[in-house]
Amino acid sequence: MNAEDSMSIRSRAMAALIRATGDDPARLGLTGTPERAARAHAELFDGYDIxxxxxxxxxxxxxxxxxxxxxxxxxxxxxxxxxxxxxxxxxxxxxxxxxxxxxxxxxxxxxxxxxxxxxxxxxxxxxxxxxxxxxxxxxxxxxxxxxxxxxxxxxxxxxxxxxxxxxxxxxxxxxxxxxxxxxxxxxxxxxx
Ligand SMILES: [Zn+2]
CATH class of the missing domain: 3.30.1130.10 (GTP cyclohydrolase I, C-terminal domain/NADPH-dependent 7-cyano-7-deazaguanine reductase, N-terminal domain)
Known part of the structure; x- marks a missing residue:
């Protein structure tokens, strides 16, 4: 999987998690949060390629x-x-x-x-x-x-x-x- 694909999968998963918690990923305070959380997630799990x-x-x-x-x-x-x-x-x-x-x-x-x-x-x-x-x-x-x-x-x-x-x-x-x-x-x- 290329980096772009893995990032968009992560972002969508983060938005789904926000929805599952009962919150709304589209509300103002969460603008950009799925993407930021996806980047943080990618950084915390970057040990697979080394x-x-x-x-x-x-x-x-x-x-x-x-x-x-x-x-x-x-x-x-x-x-x-x-x-x-x-x-x-x-x-x-x-x-x-x-x-x-x-x-x-x-x-x-x-x-x-x-x-x-x-x-x-x-x-x-x-x-x-x-x-x-x-x-x-x-x-x-x-x-x-x-x-x-x-x-x-x-x-x-x-x-x-x-x-x-x-x-x-x-x-x-x-x-x-x-x-x-x-x-x-x-x-x-x-x-x-
Ligand atoms: Zn445990």
């Missing part, structure tokens, strides 16, 4: 003797759940133990952003981040933790406003070595 793995692979450098844990903490997460299309927001923490190569730190954040600009599930997102880091950098170990609030839980249904969800995926030495795993969780503020 390959995050290729993006990450562009910014590798030799480890140059560094063999310690690399931790990128507190990467902002803003995505939409695939069950309700409602926002989920929180933080992503990524750790890896390099082998021969280091990852570009800003590209890690950018690759995660690409994955969040799709309809997502927190468990799948956590796994997909670990997958692309493994495939690109072949580290000795990788760990990903995601802490997120889901609006489908906090703002509707059970309205558990203080509840958040934590998901952790560990691979390689960050999985098999309990000390390293504990170090990662502790440095992310997730150790019990």
């Amino acid at each position: 390959n995050p793995q290729a993006l990450l692979a562009k910014a590798m450098e030799p480890a140059d003797g560094y063999a310690g844990l690399v931790l990128v903490r507190g990467i902002r997460l803003y995505s939409h759940c695939e069950h309700h299309m409602l926002p989920m927001e929180g933080l992503v923490h990524v750790g890896y133990l390099p082998d021969s190569h280091l990852l570009g730190l800003s590209k890690v954040a950018r690759a995660i952003e690409v994955l969040t600009r799709q309809l997502q599930g927190q468990e799948r997102l956590t796994r997909e981040i670990a997958d692309i880091i493994e495939k690109v950098a072949h580290p000795k170990g990788v760990a990903v933790a995601v802490v997120a609030r889901h609006h489908c839980i906090t703002e509707r249904g059970v309205r558990q406003t203080d509840s958040d969800t934590v998901t952790v995926v560990t691979r390689g030495t960050l999985d098999s070595n309990p000390g390293l795993r504990r170090d990662f969780l502790g440095l992310c503020g997730l150790a019990g």
Whole structure:
């Protein structure tokens, strides 16, 4: 589908949603709203046309003797759940133990952003981040933790406003070595 088609489908859908809420998309205050909402929607879901793995692979450098844990903490997460299309927001923490190569730190954040600009599930997102880091950098170990609030839980249904969800995926030495795993969780503020 070309960009023009997808934008007109989005605009029509937004106008239909406004009508379904009981409002009138033709009233003065809503002039241009379906089109603006369509552009915002397109921006929030622009992660489908970019390959995050290729993006990450562009910014590798030799480890140059560094063999310690690399931790990128507190990467902002803003995505939409695939069950309700409602926002989920929180933080992503990524750790890896390099082998021969280091990852570009800003590209890690950018690759995660690409994955969040799709309809997502927190468990799948956590796994997909670990997958692309493994495939690109072949580290000795990788760990990903995601802490997120889901609006489908906090703002509707059970309205558990203080509840958040934590998901952790560990691979390689960050999985098999309990000390390293504990170090990662502790440095992310997730150790019990
Ligand atoms: Zn949901």
